[in-house]
Amino acid sequence: MTFLSERSKHAQNAIEVEDIVAEELVKEGRKVVSLNRGDPAKYLPTPKYIVDSYKKALDDGKTGYSKAEGLNELAVAIAGRYKRMHGLNLKREDIICTAGVSEALEFMNSAMVSSGDSAILFKPYYPPYMSHLRLNDGNVVLERYNESDGWNVHIDELRHSLSYLKKSNRLKKVKYMLMTNPNNPTGTVLRRKVLEEIVDLANEYGLFLISDEIYDEIVYNGARFTSVSELAEGMPHAILNGLAKDYDATGFRLGYMIVPEDDKRSLELKKKMVDYARVRISLNTPSQWAAVEAINNVKEHNRWVKSYVKEIEKRMNYAVDLLEENPYLQVVRPNGAYYIFPKIDLKLLGFKSDMQFVDTLLRKTGVQIVWGSAFGEPSHLRLVGLAPKEILEYALNRLNNFCRKNARN
Ligand SMILES: Cc1ncc(COP(=O)(O)O)c(C=O)c1O
Incomplete structure (x- = not known):
């Protein structure tokens, strides 16, 4: 043994x-x-106003445990951000705060993937996606970003592959399809048209779509970012995001998952994510107060x-x-x-x-x-x-x- x-x-x-x-x-x-x-x-x-609010949280004695799925004030701040940026109306229950996107990946894979289940990833992929899937004995179905088209997704190829998965009865085992936009490692910002087609395909094949949008404000050279949350209304999906990259606060270890819809799978997932959060009791409390200020102080x-x-x-x-x-x-x-x-x-x-x-x-x-x-x-x-x-x-x-x-x- x-x-x-x-x-x-x-x-x-x-x-x-x-x-x-x-x-x-x-x-x-x-x-x-x-x-x-x-x-x-x-x-x-890291911007001074964020560091100062972290220090203030400590000085104000905000050093105890917090609500496991994140402070209500933080959920309100995140909902405000998504209202401002994408016109979303999120409820408290739609937002689960985690120790970075990393912890959201850990929770969601453990919550959804049983031995022999699978998930669709696109290569090149962010390596921890694979680690978390494998740690739960999941199998990967690898799609690809197309290098000759600036690492966008080749829609016909994806459609063909999903159709094959369905015919061969393997689609039933697929728990989610996860993509990254803007991308690590390619730096690609997916074209809106491509995203629309991915969302349509996910809908057609009943896939739970997850979009890791942790770099959503780091877009340049004239590119424009579209969030899946703008396109996937009415279908099961989740968005991953956090403080690390857009707010330059990697060490604060603060991320979140948004599950905007209330279909059966979405409801089950968001409830289970809270159960996972409760197992680890709390998040870093001063870090959350700093995040409230980071997100709410839109002007700064x-x-x-x-x-x-x-x-x-x-x-x-x-x-x-x-x-x-x-x-x-x-x-x-x-x-x-x-x-x-x-x-x-x-x-x-x-x-x-x-x-x-x-x-x-x-x-x-x-x-x-x-x-x-x-x-x-x-x-x-x-x-x-x-x-x-x-x-x-x-x-x-x-x-x-x-x-x-x-x-x-
Ligand atoms: C695509 C992607 N997702 C998630 C993470 C991890 O985020 P966090 O620091 O919030 O755990 C990274 C970090 O580099 C990343 O590139």
């Missing part, structure tokens, strides 16, 4: 695997530049977010321009979030896998990025474009030179 459970092997996050190597190199006195983690607060400080937020997104746009475009100088990479320019996901010609560079490339790059140059296979897409790399220009220049020039040195042509 083994001590650890069989399923525990799925508790892994490839984005952080190379951190051990990076730490060793730093101990040896080497310079390491890590472009692996999407943590804006590392380079762009709008002023700050404009310059935040502008700065991200500048850094991202600068990074993409540098990567485009590399003849061994093919880049789709992102217009949302802060990730770049170039395709790499591994054969020309003499590497067996993207994993080997990334590991060697780190050991030889001190530049840490993530391999595409971790997102279900081999022969790709994922880089975070949040660092200031001089750091991006240093790291990406090293990456480009490393490729030139290894090239076999």
Whole structure:
């Protein structure tokens, strides 16, 4: 008998695997530049008005447990945001607050997925989607974002695949279809028309649609974001979101799930999510009070977010321009979030896998990025474009030179 459970092997996050190597190199006195983690607060400080409200919550003695599914005041603030941005009329019961979107993923998978059930994900996917599904003994049905169409969804392909699932009787086992918009790792903001067609297909096939919209305000290069919540009225769906990215507060660990409808599945899910929340008693209380202020102080937020997104746009475009100088990479320019996901010609560079490339790059140059296979897409790399220009220049020039040195042509 083994001590650890069989399923525990799925508790892994490839984005952080190379951190051990990076730490060793730093101990040896080497310079390491890590472009692996999407943590804006590392380079762009969390807005002062949010930090101040966190401190005030502590000073005011708001240090005890809170209602498990989140403070009522926070639910009101979130409902207000969705009213302002998307015209939604959410009720208290439609909103479940969690310790980041990460915890919402954990709860919803445990709540919905039994052994042998499945979920539809699109590749490249955010790796924890897969971990949480597998941890609950779920199987994946992998659809794909289409690289040659700026990583949008190929609707005919999706329709074909859903029709096949139905004919082969496998659709019954599908608990949900989950997509990410704007996307990590591709930085794509899905076109409204594509989203409309995805929503129509989900409706036609009776799928529970979940949209992770944690980067919904980080959109640039003229792109426009549409929330699934605007298109999916009257059909079962859920939206994932949080404070981490739009409010630059990753360490506050505050997210939420919105389930706007009252059909049977939606009602069951939102009630069960509260049960899960009660098992862990409470969320970080001062963090929730800071979130109430972060979301309700629309004037401060709008002023700050404009310059935040502008700065991200500048850094991202600068990074993409540098990567485009590399003849061994093919880049789709992102217009949302802060990730770049170039395709790499591994054969020309003499590497067996993207994993080997990334590991060697780190050991030889001190530049840490993530391999595409971790997102279900081999022969790709994922880089975070949040660092200031001089750091991006240093790291990406090293990456480009490393490729030139290894090239076999
Ligand atoms: C698509 C996506 N969803 C969820 C998360 C995690 O969010 P949180 O920090 O709220 O747990 C991330 C973090 O990078 C992400 O990229």
